[in-house]
Structures are given as C-alpha cells and as structure tokens.
Amino acid sequence: MLKNKSFWKLFIPFTSLLCLSLTITGYFASTIIKGHHAGPLAGNQASDIKSLVVYILFAFVITGIIGFIVIKINTSPLLNITQTAKNFARGNFTGKVEVACSGEMRDLADAINTMGAELQARTQIILDDKNKLDAIMSNMREAVVTTDYQERIILINNSAQAMFGLSKVEINKDYLWEKIRNEKVCRLVRELIMSSGKAENGSRPEKVVEIEILSPGKKLLQMHLSPIQIDKVTYGILLVFHDITELRKLENARREFVANVSHELRTPIATIKGYVETLLENKETSEETLREFLGIIMKHTQRLDNLIEDILQLSKLDSSDLKMELHELELYGCIENIFSHYKEHCVKKDQTIELDMPPSLPAMETNEYLLRQLLTNLLDNAIKYTPNGGRIRLKVETVDNTIRFEISDTGIGIAQEHLSRIFERFYRVDPSRSREMGGTGLGLSIVKHIVNLHHGVVKVDSNVGAGSKFIITIPRHQPRYAA
Ligand SMILES: Nc1ncnc2c1ncn2[C@@H]1O[C@H](COP(=O)(O)OP(=O)(O)O)[C@@H](O)[C@H]1O
Ligand SMILES: [Mg+2]
Numbered sequence: 001m002l003k004n005k006s007f008w009k010l011f012i013p014f015t016s017l018l019c020l021s022l023t024i025t026g027y028f029a030s031t032i033i034k035g036h037h038a039g040p041l042a043g044n045q046a047s048d049i050k051s052l053v054v055y056i057l058f059a060f061v062i063t064g065i066i067g068f069i070v071i072k073i074n075t076s077p078l079l080n081i082t083q084t085a086k087n088f089a090r091g092n093f094t095g096k097v098e099v100a101c102s103g104e105m106r107d108l109a110d111a112i113n114t115m116g117a118e119l120q121a122r123t124q125i126i127l128d129d130k131n132k133l134d135a136i137m138s139n140m141r142e143a144v145v146t147t148d149y150q151e152r153i154i155l156i157n158n159s160a161q162a163m164f165g166l167s168k169v170e171i172n173k174d175y176l177w178e179k180i181r182n183e184k185v186c187r188l189v190r191e192l193i194m195s196s197g198k199a200e201n202g203s204r205p206e207k208v209v210e211i212e213i214l215s216p217g218k219k220l221l222q223m224h225l226s227p228i229q230i231d232k233v234t235y236g237i238l239l240v241f242h243d244i245t246e247l248r249k250l251e252n253a254r255r256e257f258v259a260n261v262s263h264e265l266r267t268p269i270a271t272i273k274g275y276v277e278t279l280l281e282n283k284e285t286s287e288e289t290l291r292e293f294l295g296i297i298m299k300h301t302q303r304l305d306n307l308i309e310d311i312l313q314l315s316k317l318d319s320s321d322l323k324m325e326l327h328e329l330e331l332y333g334c335i336e337n338i339f340s341h342y343k344e345h346c347v348k349k350d351q352t353i354e355l356d357m358p359p360s361l362p363a364m365e366t367n368e369y370l371l372r373q374l375l376t377n378l379l380d381n382a383i384k385y386t387p388n389g390g391r392i393r394l395k396v397e398t399v400d401n402t403i404r405f406e407i408s409d410t411g412i413g414i415a416q417e418h419l420s421r422i423f424e425r426f427y428r429v430d431p432s433r434s435r436e437m438g439g440t441g442l443g444l445s446i447v448k449h450i451v452n453l454h455h456g457v458v459k460v461d462s463n464v465g466a467g468s469k470f471i472i473t474i475p476r477h478q479p480r481y482a483a
Contacts (some may be wrong), residue, residue: 006147009074009297010071010074011226013067013070013074014067014071017063017066017067018063020063021059021060021062021063023147024055024059024295025055025056025059028051028052028055028056028059029052029055032049032051048381050452056373057058061411070110072191077097077099077100077105077108077109077274077361078105080098080099080109081095081097081099081105081108081109081112083095084096084097084112084116085112087330088112088116088119088427089451091123093116093117093119093120093123095116096113096116097109097113098111103141103171107160127291137155137157137158138157138158140157140159141159142240142241142242143155143157143159143160143162143163143164143221143239143240143243144157144159144239144240144241145157145160145176145180145241146236146237146238146239147176147189147236147239148230148234148235148236149178149193149234149235149236149237150175151175151176151186151189151190151193152172152173152174152175152176153169153171153172153174153175153176153179154171154172154230154236155171156169156171156179160241160391162211163221163241163243164179164180164213164215164216165215165216166179169224173249181215182211182213184203184209184211185211185223186240188209188225189225189237189239191204191226192207192225192237193227193237196227196237205227206224206225206226206227207223207224207225207226208222208223208224208225209222209223209225210222210223210244211447212346212435217218218244218245219243219249219403220242220243220244220245221243221244221245222241222242222243222244223239223240223241223423224237224238224239224240224241224242224285225237225239225381225474226238226410232454236436257425257426260305260425260426261311264307264426264440264441265304267300268300268301268303268304268307269300269304271296271297272297272300272301273306275293275296275297276297277459278293279293279396285423299438302438303440303472306438306439306440307442310440310442310443310446311442313347313373313442313446314425314442314445314446314449317446317449317450317453318449325367326363326365326366326367326370326454327365328363329363329364329365329366329367329368329371330363331357331361331362331364331371331396332357332359332361334368334371334372335355335357335361335371335375335394335396336355336357338371338372338375338379339353339355339379339394342379342383342392345383346383348390349383349388349389349390350388350389351383351386351388351389351390351391351392352390352391352392353383353391353392353393353394354391354392354393354394355377355393355394355395355396356393356394356395356396356397357394357395357397358396358398361396361397361398361403362398362403362476363476364403364474364476365454365475365476365477365478366454367428367476370450370453370454373446373447373450374405374451374472375394375405375407375445375449377443377446377447378405378407378446378447378470379392379394379407379470380443381443381444382407382408382409382411383409384437384439385411385412385468386409386410386412386467387411387412390409390410390411390467391409391410392407392408392409392410393407393408393409394406394407395408398476399473401475401476401477402456402473402474402475402476403473403474404471404472404473405470405471405472405473405474405478406469406470406471406472407469407470407472408467408468408470409467409468409469409471410466410467411467411468412464412465413462413463413464413465413466413467413468414429414460414462414464414468415464419460419462422444422460423444423445423448424445425441425442425445426440426441427441427444428440428441446474447470451472451474454474454475454478455474455475455478455479456472456473456474457472457473458470458471458472459471
C-alpha cells in the first residue's frame with residue numbers, strides 16, 4: 001500500500017491540512033491564553049473563550065472545504081472508472097473513462113478503456129457467430145434438435161418445429177419426450193445418452209435410423225443421432241431429421257417400374273423365342289404354318305417395339321431438356337396434319353372421325369413433337385377402344401387464355417373405379433385386351449406427363465358402353481420463372 005502513489009496523494013494533503021488546522025488552532029489558542037495572562041480583566045474572559053470557539057470552528061470549516069475539494073479531485077477519476085466498469089459489466093461498452101490526470105490513475109483508466117474495447121470486439125464476434133448460426137439453423141431444410149443429457153431441448157430450428165407441428169418450445173425447459181411424441185426417437189436418445197456415458201477413448205456411438213411419424217402428417221424420416229459436447233461441462237445429443245417420404249416414394253415407383261418393364265418384356269420375348277425354336281426344330285414346316293408363325297413373331301416384335309418406344313418417350317419426358325424447347329406454334333396446320341393420318345385407320349374400322357377446329361385458332365407455346373405425342377396417344381386409344389361403326393371426334397377451341405382439346409368417342413367406356421388410375425404407368429382396365437391391341441399401358445401416363453409439362457390439366461369423363469371424353473386444357477403461354 002505504501003508504494004501506491006494514490007495513497008500518498010490522499011495521505012499527504014490530508015495530513016498537511018490536519019497539521020495546518022491544528023497549527024492555526026494552536027496559534028489562536030496560545031494568543032488568547034497569552035492575552036488572558038497579560039490583562040486580568042475578568043469581563044474579557046468570556047469573550048476570549050467565544051473568540052477561541054469561533055476561531056476553532058473557522059479553522060475546521062476551512063479545513064473541511066479544502067479537504068473536500070482535495071479528496072473530490074483525487075477520487076473523481078476513481079468514481080468515473082467504477083461507473084464505466086459497472087457499465088461494462090452490464091454489457092454497455094459505449095462509454096470510456098475520461099481522466100485528465102496522469103500517473104497511476106491514468107494507467108488504470110487506459111487499462112479499463114482497452115479492456116472495454118477488447119470486450120466489445122469479442123462480444124461482437126460472439127454475436128456475429130450467433131447470428132450466423134441462427135440464420136443457418138432457421139434456413140436449413142433439415143430439422144435439427146439438440147438435447148442435453150437430461151433430455152431437455154436446448155436447440156430446435158424452424159424446420160424441426162414445422163416437421164413435428166410444434167408451435168412453442170421453451171428452450172432449456174421443455175423435455176424432448178414432451179414435445180416429440182415418438183417412442184422410437186425418445187428410446188434411441190436415451191440409449192445413446194447411456195452408451196455415450198460409458199463410451200471410452202473418445203469413440204462417438206452415432207446412429208442413423210428411419211422413423212415414421214403420423215402427426216402432423218404421415219412422414220418417413222431419416223434420423224441421425226450423435227453425441228456432442230456443448231460446452232466445457234455440458235454434453236448432449238444432436239438429432240438431424242431428413243424428410244425422405246418423397247424420395248422413398250420415387251424409389252418405390254422406380255423399382256415398380258423396372259419390375260413392370262421386365263414383366264412386359266418377358267411375355268413377347270418368350271413368345272418370339274418359342275416360335276423361333278419350333279421353326280428351327282421342325283425343318284419341314286408348311287408354308288401356311290410358317291406364315292402364321294412369322295405373323296405371330298411380327299406381332300410380338302411390334303409389341304416390343306411399342307414398349308421400348310414408350311419407355312424411351314417417358315424417360316425423355318423425365319429429363320428436363322424438353323422444357324426449354326417450347327415455342328410459339330401455329331396449331332391449325334399442325335393439328336390438321338396429325339389428324340389426316342387417322343382418317344385412313346378409321347375407314348378400315350368403318351368408324352366416323354371428325355375434326356372441329358376454327359381456322360382462327362391462335363398459336364400456343366408448345367413443341368410439335370410433344371403435341372403430336374399427346375394427340376396420337378389419345379386418338380389411338382379412342383380408335384382402339386371404339387368398336388367398328390363408332391364415332392370419334394377431336395374438338396379444339398380457345399377458352400380465355402387457354403387451348404381446350406376434347407377427344408371423345410362412342411367406344412367401350414371406362415368404369416368409374418378405374419378413372420383415377422388410368423394415368424398410372426402400366427395400368428390397364430383390361431390388360432389382355434390392351435396387349436392384344438398392341439397397347440403398352442404407358443400411353444396415358446405419357447399424356448399426363450406432357451400436360452403437366454405445359455402446366456395444363458387433364459380430365460376424363462366416361463361411361464361404360466357409352467364412350468369416353470378426354471378434356472385437356474393448356475395455357476397458351478407458359479408461366480415465366482425468374483432465373
Ligand atoms: N378411349 C378409351 N376408351 C376406353 N378405355 C380407354 C380409353 N383410353 C384409355 N382407356 C383405358 O385406359 C388404359 C390405359 O390407357 P393407355 O395408358 O393408353 O394404355 P394402353 O396401351 O392400354 O392403351 C387402357 O388400357 C384402357 O383400358
Ligand atoms: Mg394407349
């Protein structure tokens with residue numbers, strides 16, 4: 001303490017002042033006492049004592065004022081520093097210590113100011129990091145939840161709240177099992193907490209599992225669980241959920257498609273193989289049988305050709321390149337051209353086919369190839385599923401800003417229970433009849449694909465024995481998306 005300059009700064013003036021006051025008081029006291037001994041007038045004694053009291057009071061007042069000023073000057077930087085340090089403790093780093101003096105108080109003020117600036121910079125870094133983390137967490141598509149070892153939720157992002165339909169979660173208070181009511185999730189988290197506690201040599205017993213949730217909607221999720229260290233003393237479990245519902249549906253659809261394709265290919269190939277083998281084994285086949293067998297082989301080859309053509313068509317539609325090729329197309333001439341090929345077909349089956357289309361038909365944003373595929377598939381079906389003597393009609397008109405195609409026939413019709421499924425790949429109302437006619441079961445799914453590509457709608461209206469009507473509405477101009 002004795003080495004401290006501040007101490008001496010306070011101590012020296014204070015002691016000096018005290019000495020001064022005592023000296024003055026002593027001086028006045030001695031003067032009065034001397035005067036008292038010199039003139040023994042009893043009447044002056046009382047006034048002398050009074051003067052002595054006044055002098056002493058005067059000396060104390062002067063000492064007090066000077067002392068106050070001296071101490072105030074010496075302690076004000078300290079008060080200033082204390083106030084600034086308190087502000088820093090509250091997280092307010094805006095103020096600075098202003099000290100006019102030099103020496104140790106100056107050094108302390110500078111140290112406090114440097115500390116404030118340093119703290120402010122560090123706090124800013126922490127805040128920036130937190131903001132970054134918040135931004136990433138709230139914009140992530142994956143759902144993220146973190147719990148501590150007591151299973152209390154200590155972090156949850158927006159996706160997780162939406163995925164599990166949670167409106168409000170109190171961080172560090174709510175338990176995982178209170179909010180995510182899924183037995184498998186809670187059990188796995190508990191197991192992982194137990195095994196992480198036992199895990200030695202820093203091994204991290206991570207887990208990846210699939211779970212199904214039913215609320216707020218049925219979803220299939222892939223869940224990654226891993227133990228994490230949150231801070232020096234807190235450990236927890238990090239849960240990341242990916243919604244794989246659509247992915248799994250796609251995988252299943254693809255698997256089913258491959259199985260269907262194999263099945264569809266097997267029959268014609270087996271038939272062709274059987275007939276070719278018979279022909280090879282029987283060297284003396286009559287001309288008539290030979291022709292008959294070759295006819296059958298030809299029919300099945302055609303079936304294979306149709307199938308491969310349709311599969312290629314679908315895979316082409318699945319790739320995104322075609323979307324770029326849509327352009328303004330004059331419909332009238334194009335549709336007339338497509339339609340003209342069908343007249344011949346219908347004559348053979350004694351069917352009436354008519355085209356109802358105004359010459360003023362405006363252009364539409366499409367592509368000739370796609371339009372041909374669309375109409376061909378629908379007209380093929382209409383002709384195929386309409387008995388001899390029936391009627392087929394193609395009507396094209398403008399409705400508001402759309403083009404409406406209506407393909408109607410007086411054919412066998414489709415029962416109500418099949419209507420919702422006929423656009424599925426390989427779905428046929430009567431599979432053997434369709435195959436017999438060279439059908440692949442893919443025509444209407446190609447139609448649906450093309451309509452979707454044009455942001456259009458397809459509807460079907462049909463009655464068994466009375467005929468079917470397919471109505472397609474396509475916007476004349478495709479919506480533009482910002483790049
Ligand atoms: N105009 C129609 N009249 C009656 N049934 C139809 C018609 N169009 C389609 N269908 C039914 O829908 C099924 C699916 O049609 P599509 O995908 O074109 O396959 P397919 O190769 O069998 O023609 C057909 O098998 C048929 O049962
Ligand atoms: Mg068809």
